[in-house]
Amino acid sequence: MRSISRTVFAVVCSATVVSSARAQLPSVQLPSVQQVYDQYATAVGGRAAWATVTDRAEKGTALIAFAGLTGTYARYYAAPAKMRLIIDLGMGKVEQGSDGTSVWSAQPDGSVSKMTEPDATYAIESNATGAAFLDPARFAKAAVTAKEPFDGVECYKVVITTKAGRERVDYFEVATGLRRGQLVQTPAGEQKTVWRDYKAFENKMLATKQVLTNAQGDIIITVTSVTFTPNDAALFALPAGLAK
Numbered sequence: 630m631r632s633i634s635r636t637v638f639a640v641v642c643s644a645t646v647v648s649s650a651r652a653q654l655p656s657v658q659l660p661s662v663q664q665v666y667d668q669y670a671t672a673v674g675g676r677a678a679w680a681t682v683t684d685r686a687e688k689g690t691a692l693i694a695f696a697g698l699t700g701t702y703a704r705y706y707a708a709p710a711k712m713r714l715i716i717d718l719g720m721g722k723v724e725q726g727s728d729g730t731s732v733w734s735a736q737p738d739g740s741v742s743k744m745t746e747p748d749a750t751y752a753i754e755s756n757a758t759g760a761a762f763l764d765p766a767r768f769a770k771a772a773v774t775a776k777e778p779f780d781g782v783e784c785y786k787v788v789i790t791t792k793a794g795r796e797r798v799d800y801f802e803v804a805t806g807l808r809r810g811q812l813v814q815t816p817a818g819e820q821k822t823v824w825r826d827y828k829a830f831e832n833k834m835l836a837t838k839q840v841l842t843n844a845q846g847d848i849i850i851t852v853t854s855v856t857f858t859p860n861d862a863a864l865f866a867l868p869a870g871l872a873k
Contacts, residue, residue, distance in 0.1 A: 657775070659774075659776060660773060660785065661773065662765045662772065662773055662787060665773055665785050665787060666765045668801070668806030669801055669806045670760075670763040672807045672834060673807070673833060673834040673835070674829070674833040676763050677760075679760035679762075679763060679833060680759050681759070682758055682760075683707065683758055684707050684858060684859045685705070685855065685860075686703070686704070686705050686706075686857075687703065687705075687835075687852050687854070687855050688702065688703045688852070688854045689701075689702045689837075689850060689853040689854070690702055690850075690851045690853070691716045691848065691849070691850055691851075692848070692849040693718070693848055694847040695847065698719075700716055701715075705864050706756060706758050707859075707860050707865060708758045709757060709758065710727065710754070710756040710757045710758070711728055711865040712725070712756040713727075713864040714726070720737065721736075721738070722735070722737060723736065723737065726867075727752060728865050728866060729865070730753075731743055731749065731867055731871070732748075732749040732752045733868060735868065741868050741870065743871055747795065750793040754767070754791055754792065754793055767792065768789050768790060768791055769791060769792045769794070770789070770790040771789045773785050773787050774786050774788050779800040779809055780823045780825075782802050783802070783804070784800035784801055784803060784809050784810075786799075786800055787800070787801065797811060797812070797813060798811065798812050799811050807824070807836075809824060809825075810822055810824060818843060819843070820841065820842065822839065822840070822841050822842075823840045824836035824839055825837075825838040825839075830855040830856075830857075831855075831857055835852065838852070839852075
């Protein structure tokens with residue numbers, strides 16, 4: 630169980646990504662990073678709609694396919710960069726949380742630990758609420774390097790370096806502008822995330838299926854409900870015994 634919980638945590642909450650861009654064919658006309666993100670913003674409901682969001686709660690199910698385990702999934706956000714993730718597998722919970730300053734994880738055996746740098750800073754950057762995720766200016770570097778298939782869909786490939794110094798590659802659908810996936814290289818091997826089945830929640834589009842794949846197999850998150858009302862502040866408190 631501890632091995633599975635570590636895998637779930639690493640895949641769902643991973644903050645380290647590395648990717649190499651393929652050589653770009655000179656005949657391919659590519660948009661700018663800003664154009665890709667402008668199309669993405671329009672596709673998910675617009676920057677104005679997201680700018681007013683301070684809290685979000687997602688609930689659904691988690692399937693750990695390679696272990697034959699199912700459970701419940703819940704993720705909560707609050708401004709400016711607070712987050713709480715809970716995957717309840719029945720026999721134990723895998724959790725991660727942040728009060729906006731520190732990031733921690735908890736395992737089914739009850740052990741709790743703080744995330745170290747630079748992973749913690751990257752996680753806090755990723756948890757920012759509102760329309761921040763639609764602004765490429767938050768990255769240290771970003772470049773559109775190719776147009777190529779990802780998950781069977783033609784996508785623009787965007788190679789990113791965050792201000793925390795992490796590198797990643799995101800894929801955005803050419804036809805819709807929606808983000809389709811992400812590739813991550815970790816010490817445990819490559820991890821792939823695919824976002825599918827986007828649906829509107831209060832006029833804001835979110836993927837309702839997230840497929841995370843690593844060397845062991847697939848973890849499938851299915852979101853069934855999303856709300857934007859204030860979350861309980863206690864969800865984001867640092868666990869007892871952990872110093873800031």
